[in-house]
Amino acid sequence: MPKLAILAGVVAASSSLAHAQVSTGTNISGKESASPVQTIGAEVDRELTPMEAKAHAEAVRVGRLMAACVTKRRPETVAEILSSRNVDQFNVGLKKLQPTMSPCLVTAAGGDAMMTHLRLAPFDLMGWLAEAALVRAPAPVFETVPIAAVPRAPQWITFHPGRLAMMQIASCLAHTQPERAEAIVWSQPGTPQEAAAFAGIMPFLPACLDKNVTLKASKPSLRHVLATALYQRKINPTPVAPPSRAKSGNF
Numbered sequence: 001m002p003k004l005a006i007l008a009g010v011v012a013a014s015s016s017l018a019h020a021q022v023s024t025g026t027n028i029s030g031k032e033s034a035s036p037v038q039t040i041g042a043e044v045d046r047e048l049t050p051m052e053a054k055a056h057a058e059a060v061r062v063g064r065l066m067a068a069c070v071t072k073r074r075p076e077t078v079a080e081i082l083s084s085r086n087v088d089q090f091n092v093g094l095k096k097l098q099p100t101m102s103p104c105l106v107t108a109a110g111g112d113a114m115m116t117h118l119r120l121a122p123f124d125l126m127g128w129l130a131e132a133a134l135v136r137a138p139a140p141v142f143e144t145v146p147i148a149a150v151p152r153a154p155q156w157i158t159f160h161p162g163r164l165a166m167m168q169i170a171s172c173l174a175h176t177q178p179e180r181a182e183a184i185v186w187s188q189p190g191t192p193q194e195a196a197a198f199a200g201i202m203p204f205l206p207a208c209l210d211k212n213v214t215l216k217a218s219k220p221s222l223r224h225v226l227a228t229a230l231y232q233r234k235i236n237p238t239p240v241a242p243p244s245r246a247k248s249g250n251f
Contacts, residue, residue: 056220058112060189060220061189062109062110063108063120063124063128064128064131064132064189065108066104066105066107066108066128067125067132068132068135069100069104069107070097070101070104070129070132071129071132071136072132072136073100074096074097074100075136075137077093077096077097077100078097078129078132080093080096081093081094081097081125081126081129082126082129082130082133082231082235085156087122087156090122090126090156094125121158122157122158123157123158123160123163123225124224126157126224126228127221127223127224127225127228128227130224130227130228130231131185131223131224131227133231134185134227134230135185135186139182139230139231139234140234142174142233143178144175144176144177144178145175145176147176147207147208149175150171150172150175150176151175151236152168152171153167153168153229154232165210166217166221166222166225167225167228167229168208169205169208169209169225170222170225170228171229171232172208173201173204173205173208173226173229174230174232174233175229175233176207176208177201177204178230178233180197180200180204181201181229182230183197183200183201184197184198184222184223184226185223185227185230189219189220189223194219198219198222
């Protein structure tokens with residue numbers, strides 16, 4: 001069976017290298033490979049070819065649709081996965097979700113056989129599920145938290161230094177700029193609203209970066225790591241008022 005390699009697209013900011021796993025096979029694994037081959041959402045320090053960019057965009061589209069499908073069908077199991085504290089808990093929830101995930105992936109792929117053979121690391125799946133869950137059940141309104149009080153991001157979701165750094169930056173933004181972070185998650189990818197949301201949060205990125213560190217991230221990668229961080233705030237909340245926004249959804 002042929003292998004599939006998908007690389008990231010649009011660069012949203014600039015920084016460290018990160019990889020996430022993708023390979024053929026219809027299972028989604030709780031393990032992450034250090035290999036730069038068979039990747040989805042990897043940050044690269046070169047321009048992608050048009051074919052790579054197109055393949056990546058399609059994989060992200062299919063992944064988001066799959067996540068929306070399984071979240072609609074199995075919201076309690078998705079919540080269990082998103083509340084995982086370690087890989088073992090993640091894999092227990094994932095095993096429960098697999099019977100629903102496979103048909104959802106086939107439906108999302110829309111007849112594209114190659115797109116039904118993906119294996120994603122927890123980093124990618126957690127982000128897509130978190131985004132879908134937040135759209136279905138919005139988080140309460142959050143207080144703005146000082147940078148000094150920002151909690152440490154979960155360390156088990158990825159072992160790649162670049163992605164760990166992304167998760168901590170996302171945690172910082174979700175706590176210090178929650179409305180701007182939510183604006184990204186609530187926008188439709190590729191729209192002027194998404195572009196405006198990213199433009200709105202970019203001035204606050206430097207304050208969340210460690211000294212002498214830069215960040216290179218694709219918009220899809222930054223988008224779903226922000227969703228993960230916001231969901232972590234939802235299950236460890238500091239709400240100040242009920243949500244006032246109307247649910248519109250972005251899938």
